[in-house]
Amino acid sequence: MQQPIRFSADEGPTALGLCTLFHTQVLLGVTPALTTAPTLLGQRLRPGLSTPLIAASLVILPVFVQAPWVRVSPLSCAVFTFVLMAVGLYWGGSRGQVLIGFSGSWLAGSLFWGWLRLQPLWHLPVEAFLLPLAIAGLSGPWRRAGQFYLGALIGTACTDAAIALCGLMPLWPQVLQATPSEAPLLLSQAAQEVLKPFHLSIVLSMAATLVGFSRWLWLRGEGGQVISASLLSTLAVDGVFLMLALLAPHLSGLV
Secondary structure (H helix, E strand, O other): OOOOOOOOHHHHHHHHHEEEEEEEEHOOOOOOOOOOHHHHHHHOOOOOOHHHHHHHHHHHHHHHHHHHHHHHHHHHHHHHHHHHHHHHHHHHHHHHHHHHHHHHHHHHHHHHHHOOOOOHHHHHHHHHHHHHHHHHHHOOOOOOHHHHHHHHHHHHHHHHHHHHOOOOHHHHHHHHHHHOOOHHHHHHHHHHHHOHHHHHHHHHHHHHHHHHHHHHHHHOOOOHHHHHHHHHHHHHHHHHHHHHHHOOOOOHHHO
């Protein structure tokens, strides 16, 4: 007697999908619907971007897109928030929710860097103005949006705290008001201040704490991974900015 065809899990999703199609169409005589094949094969063979990866990318995006845009046209940059929200709603799922959370961070960044950038003490309050909404969303269907917003906000708070503890807050408005030739000198001065033993110990301690916290969050599931990706991306951007301020201060304005 002919032995039945068997596929093991080790042979991958393609074999399992073909087995299901064969069983449905040949053995049962049922032609699968057009929407069945993508479910069985296409979706398995074309995995989408993971939600944490999207979260990490969205933390980096404002550095290269929002920062130059908001200097030229802060109003249009702020209005773009509604485009992000519409795309997030259309996209749906966890990844769409992350984009919704990102739209809140985008709006806050547009408001601060567009109109209040010379007031560093207003940075964190403006970035956190949607915090009540984000916290409320954690227990509902928009929890990924709230988790992304919280992760981005915690990263921002840690960066601002490090700047304050290193005594760099007075340099903030000076750098933003400086001429293109003066700004690199001020940024280099700020980076040298960070390298002082006491200040460097503060920065390294905070970085180590964030890495440990992010590792713990990563093991808590997708929600924790979204927050973890946001924190680690913020830490990476801060590290790149510090290195540029030390080695090539004329380029640090790009970050």
